[in-house]
Amino acid sequence: MTEAELRIFIGIVQHYFEQQTGRLAEMGTPFLGDPNALPIFDFTGVIGISGNRRGCVYFTAPSEMLRQILVHGGESDVSRENLADLAGEISNTISGNARRAFGHEFMISVPIVVTGREQSISLPESVKAYVMPFRWREQDAALVVSVV
């Protein structure tokens, strides 16, 4: 991934939060993640990438952030099922929007949602994983992009 490509993902995250919540996500400095210690919060939506690029994109966030996004959007059902659904939907939206820049051969899978901080996400060590941390309403979350 190039710096310009990482900026594409940062822009998509900012657009998502601004449009859906009226409040910008404060983006931190992206860094190269340790493949054995990648960030994980309560709910993680993972999208597999195939086609002209290969790898995965995942969005991980705490329950409270997801709950507040649902409530802001007028959703009264803030069950764990819906928090998981939102994590998957955000990862799907971010990856799908990336096709505007990467083209239609940037193929995305349906999301797989991992629940719980005790889980871990294992990515191939041969593929660099870029972590894009951000804060929204005092809560930390991250987007991780590991694509060649």
Next chain:
Amino acid sequence: MKKLLIVDDSNIIRSKIARCLGKYGLEIAGMASNGQEALAQFKATRCDLVTMDLTMPHMDGIECIRALREIDAHVRILVVSALADKATAILALKEGAQGFLCKPFTESDLTEAIGELISDDDND
């Protein structure tokens, strides 16, 4: 009152579309989480309008649009998808959708897009 079928693998997106377009005056006649369910529900309800996600398990949105077109040449289909590239929008329109709305969307984006679909239908 026009009848709407909502097709999306996300429960919260189905719920958001139903809330928004229910207020807009459409009858929510069915909801489906993939293309196969959508076809079964469409045959049972014969809706006037469909909102269609593209990336779904079992049967994706493009395949479902093709199948819906074989059942009913007149149903109006609005694609609501995160796939933001032009080629996908063109393909969806070529296969028989009349509109394309990119996720994430606001309530006003959705009502505007569905309004255009209904208005085009009334003018036909």
